[in-house]
Amino acid sequence: MRIRVYSSPRAAADALAALVGGAIASNPGLVLGLPTGRTPIPFYRRLTALCARRAIDFAHVTTFNLDEFVGIDSRDPRSYRSFMQRHLFGLVNLAPRRVNFLNGRAADLARECARYERAIARAGGIDLQILGLGANGHIGFNEPGRQLLARTHWTRLTRPTRAANAALFGGDVRRVPKEALSMGMVTILHARRIVLLATGRGKAACVARMIRGPLTTRLPASFLQVHRNVDVVLDQAAAERLRG
Ligand code: GLP
Secondary structure (H helix, E strand, C coil): CCCEEEEHHHHHHHEEEEEEEHHHHHCCCCCEECCCCCCCCCHHHHHHHHCCCCCCCHHHHHHCEEEEEECCCCCCCCCCCHHHHCEEEHCCCHHHHHHHCCCCCCCCHEEEEEEEEHHHHCCCCCCCCEECCCCCCEEECCCCCCCCCCCCCCEECCCCHHHHCCHHHCHHHCCCCCCCCCCHHHHHHHCCCCEEECCCCCHHHHHHHHHCCCCCCEEEHHHHHHCEEEEEEEEEECCCCCCC
């Protein structure tokens, strides 16, 4: 794992946007995996600014988002799909047909997960997967537990994860769906390159366990240690437990 520490969340976001810009410049048809959450918002803002001044061209890029809530329509402002529309898709020149998302309202959720896996395979696999980090060590919606699932699946969300997502639901954790669809651990680990972005002191303990701790299903992000091409982009606060 390559650890890169920046002075502020903004500097970390700018560095990640530059990295993604470089990846698109060398491969205009890049297949890009994307996260939601508060952490990537400054990164999306920077990507949008770079696109506005034509420093990044998304015309041939394909995207796959990591996850979506079950039971929430994609047009619902609380969906991850709407979040992405507000923060990136509606602001850059991505071709709508190359934007891929899990449908949390699909009639048959198992089939929907299988469809997503096939779509990723048909696109040639994910070239660059950007990840956030849940405060409990989850990536996508692969929650800590006794076991982790390999492929895109239907999952139950833990209470802390629902609380972390409450902002989308008017701050009321009871309104956050209890279930979601998520790429699996193997879906994520098959990406050719992975970059995880974590900022803020609240992530510091988790970041240290992810990088230095044992591989454990209790901290799904620890499995990134087995991947050959992972960058961890941090601000100083998120890196504070790595010293010494
Ligand atoms: C959600 C998403 C994760 C994301 C996490 C972190 O739970 N499913 O993919 O990494 O939030 O969120 P934040 O960046 O707000 O801490």
